[in-house]
Amino acid sequence: MSDSTRSASSTIKNLFAFDSPEYVNRARQVSGDGPKSTSTPGTATTVTSLMRTRHSVRSFWPTPVPRDLLRQVLALAQQTASNSNCQPWRLKILTGDALQRLSSALLEAVKAGVEPTTAPIPEHFKHYRSEFGHLLYGSEGYDIPREDREAAETARRRNYKFFDAPVGMIIYIDKSLADVDVMCVGMYLQSLSLLLAERGIACCWQVSVAGYPDVVRKELRIGDEMLVLSGGAVGYEDVNARPNGIRSARDVWQDHAEFVE
Numbered sequence: 001m002s003d004s005t006r007s008a009s010s011t012i013k014n015l016f017a018f019d020s021p022e023y024v025n026r027a028r029q030v031s032g033d034g035p036k037s038t039s040t041p042g043t044a045t046t047v048t049s050l051m052r053t054r055h056s057v058r059s060f061w062p063t064p065v066p067r068d069l070l071r072q073v074l075a076l077a078q079q080t081a082s083n084s085n086c087q088p089w090r091l092k093i094l095t096g097d098a099l100q101r102l103s104s105a106l107l108e109a110v111k112a113g114v115e116p117t118t119a120p121i122p123e124h125f126k127h128y129r130s131e132f133g134h135l136l137y138g139s140e141g142y143d144i145p146r147e148d149r150e151a152a153e154t155a156r157r158r159n160y161k162f163f164d165a166p167v168g169m170i171i172y173i174d175k176s177l178a179d180v181d182v183m184c185v186g187m188y189l190q191s192l193s194l195l196l197a198e199r200g201i202a203c204c205w206q207v208s209v210a211g212y213p214d215v216v217r218k219e220l221r222i223g224d225e226m227l228v229l230s231g232g233a234v235g236y237e238d239v240n241a242r243p244n245g246i247r248s249a250r251d252v253w254q255d256h257a258e259f260v261e
Helices: 003-019 021-028 047-053 067-077 096-111 123-137 149-164 179-198 213-220
Strands: 090-094 167-174 202-206 226-235
Touching: 047 179, 067 090, 067 179, 090 096, 096 149, 096 167, 096 213, 149 202, 149 226, 167 179, 179 202, 179 226, 213 226
Parallel strands: none
Antiparallel strands: 090 167, 167 226, 202 226
């Protein structure tokens, strides 16, 4: 076997070394008051089961996510299809002081009354946001009375603390690329979501963070030629937190797709 063949073989072996059930279960289980694995050892995890059970998480344990696990997930997600294989997604992965600095800068902008640049939702889509808002802030979620605006604002600002997740992500793309390339980034994030969920790691993609692109660019030294698309909170789900128990409804697929013959 040549040196180059050995190197390639070693790379492939290392890439998938953390796929074993033993590693996944070990990564999911943390002693003390932290997260426990909700999976049954030996049971198969399928894309179908992940699609049915994955959900956005808005409260995390502070338990660190193993860096090797994140590297492996990122390596696998890189296999996502993209227009002309451009692989347009760009990420900053933040932990520790870097995550705290960005969070503090975002909260300072919010407190200073800086208006977010997030595009408004078109009128005929607003009912989705309204329904979700009632679910998240209502009795099944944060359980905040409608008239308690201060409590609602406190809950909303948790977005900029990345819901206390140990890992934060910023997703961005070159502005010169086309809309189809933004779609490819969405495909990449779905890959990332499912790969994380397969390993017992939760996430929440946060458009709210992208509403302050100047803050994000300054803190992370991202050039003006880049478009900040989303933030992301990644970590172990606090299954006892009420907001994590909500499940938003989905339309029937027939409302969104049709066969043409």
